[in-house]
Amino acid sequence: MATFFSLCIVFLISGNLFLQTNAAAMDDICRQTKNPSLCVAAMNTDPRSRTAALPQLAQITIDTAEYTAGQTKIRIHGFVMSEKNPGNRNLYSQCEGFYVDALAALDIAPEDLQQRRYVDLKMKMGLARRGVDRCEAAFMQASPFRKENDFVGILADAVAIMATILSR
Numbered sequence: 001m002a003t004f005f006s007l008c009i010v011f012l013i014s015g016n017l018f019l020q021t022n023a024a025a026m027d028d029i030c031r032q033t034k035n036p037s038l039c040v041a042a043m044n045t046d047p048r049s050r051t052a053a054l055p056q057l058a059q060i061t062i063d064t065a066e067y068t069a070g071q072t073k074i075r076i077h078g079f080v081m082s083e084k085n086p087g088n089r090n091l092y093s094q095c096e097g098f099y100v101d102a103l104a105a106l107d108i109a110p111e112d113l114q115q116r117r118y119v120d121l122k123m124k125m126g127l128a129r130r131g132v133d134r135c136e137a138a139f140m141q142a143s144p145f146r147k148e149n150d151f152v153g154i155l156a157d158a159v160a161i162m163a164t165i166l167s168r
Contacts, residue, residue, distance in 0.1 A: 023050045026057065029165075033157045035150070042155050058113055058121075058162040065128065065155035066106040072148040073099040076135075079144070095135040095145065102131030102152065109159070118167035125160035129153050 026049060030039035043049045046060050076096045083089040105127035112121040132149040136142075143149065 022052060022057070025054065026050065029158050029161050032161050033154055035154055038150060039154045039158050042151050043158060054162060054166060055113065058159055058166070059110060061155050061159050061162070062106060062109045062113065065152050065159070066103065066109075068148060068155070069099060069103050069106055069128070069132070069152045072145055072152065073103060075148070076145060091138050094138045095143065098131040098135040098138070100131075102128040102156075105131070106156075113163075116166070118163040122160045122163040122167075125156040125163065128156040129160075132156075 026043055027036075027040065030036045030043065033039045042064070043057075043061060046064055049057055049060050052060055073096060076092055076099060079092040080089060080096055083092055105124040109121055109124045109128075112118070112124060132153045135145060136149045
């Protein structure tokens, strides 16, 4: 009985160290981005992020970026359909096209991660980042999708950093 109790204590302590280690790793990854606080907040939208090993954290982050990008594309399409001004409609259509490109890269990314093609994964994250940046740049002032562009972009940056770490 004492052995079982000792094993439980060791398991709880090691589990706690595991949690701390992965939370620290996530913080280290986010510190390497342009907006560490947004990165941590974005990655924390999925509670599994704090306890995931690096490959799982990359997958969770890709999933979050892809879901958000998909929802944003739907939102942008609503703007395209309801906009009466042809100039604005064109901007929204361009932005929607950039999101199609970003989503294509995010859709393929899990396979690169699973196959351990980290250079390709990093490239896909660059394509996703470029798509949301181009959407933002299409507008003279801040786009109505700035929050989503920043969110998807920072997640893509974080996955690119993870790909670099995993390739070592």
